[in-house]
Amino acid sequence: MCDQNILNKKGQIGETMTWIVATIIIITILGISIFATQFIINPDKKITFSEDKEKNLLAIKSITSFLKNEKNVELLRNKDYVNFEKEVKVLLETLPDPSVGSAGDWNFELYENDEKKIEVHNYRLATNIGQYNHFENNFLFEQTKLRFWLECQGICK
Amino acid sequence: MQKNKKGAEKIISVYWFAILFIVAGAMVYMVSSFYGKPYDVREIEAGLLTNKIAECLSVEGYINENWGNLNTDNFLDQCGLDFNTEEIYSWNDDQYYIEVNISEKIISVGNTNLKGSCFLQGKNAPPCLESSLYAIDLQDNNYKINILSIVRKTEKNV
Structure with missing residues (x-):
């Protein structure tokens, strides 16, 4: 009788130990999950840019206006690249600065029969930061290729 | 023996409920931590406002041929904009400010006080988005259009 009771007790202790260990494991996993959640959460939750084409609307509109200007078209037609470069400089200064918090500069190149004739950079930071090409827009005018693009340090916004 | 087993089962069911509540509580805590804070979309909203103005x-x-006739009173109507906001947080349709500068002609609409907060730092400060646009008229004259858009809505975004 006495031996039987001792055997039963051992069984109960074993079961209790199993549940205690299981509880510790469950709470540990939950604790890690909560800790990981805190780590993943971005405290700012600030969305400053969206991955769509519309973000470049102002630049596209400006370039369209520039190329619709008959004076600029005439300069291109007459291959007056010196004066065309001056006009491009004015345009690049006008193009919106995409850098809300990061650097970004608009650039321009003109190729005639694949030979580079003009290169204009509008470095707001006064240094060449170019690592990435974004929002590249190429336009063909007879044998002339006009290339507008944006350089950013990191992500263009 | 039979009675002991019933007692053990009762204790285990209580334990199961406790574990269930702990797990459910932890999940609620994690989800609320993750989704509880609002996303700050004011900068994007200011960008969209700028795009709308540019399209106009x-x-x-x-x-726009009628740009000479645009003024503070008719700008919103002419450009199809509406500065009315949700009727919450005691907002009084004063959450937006825009300023357009075309050839030295300045058109400003909205809450002028917001312009003063452009120099402020911190997440509560409303974002001020300054953009410029190149445009021409039918006589090929160049125009530089400067657009300043400010969206407050701090209570809903921060």
Whole structure:
């Protein structure tokens, strides 16, 4: 009788130990999950840019206006690249600065029969930061290729 | 023996409920931590506002023919904009400010006080988005259009 009771007790202790260990494991996993959640959460939750084409609307509109200007078209037609470069400089200064918090500069190149004739950079930071090409827009005018693009340090916004 | 087993089962069911509540509580805590804070979309909203203004002022590369007639009173109607906001947080339709500068002609609409907060730092400060646009008129004259858009809505975004 006495031996039987001792055997039963051992069984109960074993079961209790199993549940205690299981509880510790469950709470540990939950604790890690909560800790990981805190780590993943971005405290700012600030969305400053969206991955769509519309973000470049102002630049596209400006370039369209520039190329619709008959004076600029005439300069291109007459291959007056010196004066065309001056006009491009004015345009690049006008193009919106995409850098809300990061650097970004608009650039321009003109190729005639694949030979580079003009290169204009509008470095707001006064240094060449170019690592990435974004929002590249190429336009063909007879044998002339006009290339507008944006350089950013990191992500263009 | 039979009675002991029933007692053990009762204790285990209580334990199961406790574990269930702990797990459910932890999940609620994690989800609320993750989704509880609002996303700050004011900068994007200011960008969209700027795009709308640009679409109104520059049509197919040419400046709006009626830009000379635009003024503070008719700008919103002419450009199809509406500064009315949700009726919460005691907002009184004063959450937006825009300023458009076309050839030294300045058109400003909205809560002028917001302009003063552009120099402020910190997440509560409303974002001030300054953009510029190149446009021409039918006589090929160049125009530089400067657009300043400010969206407050701090209570809903921060």
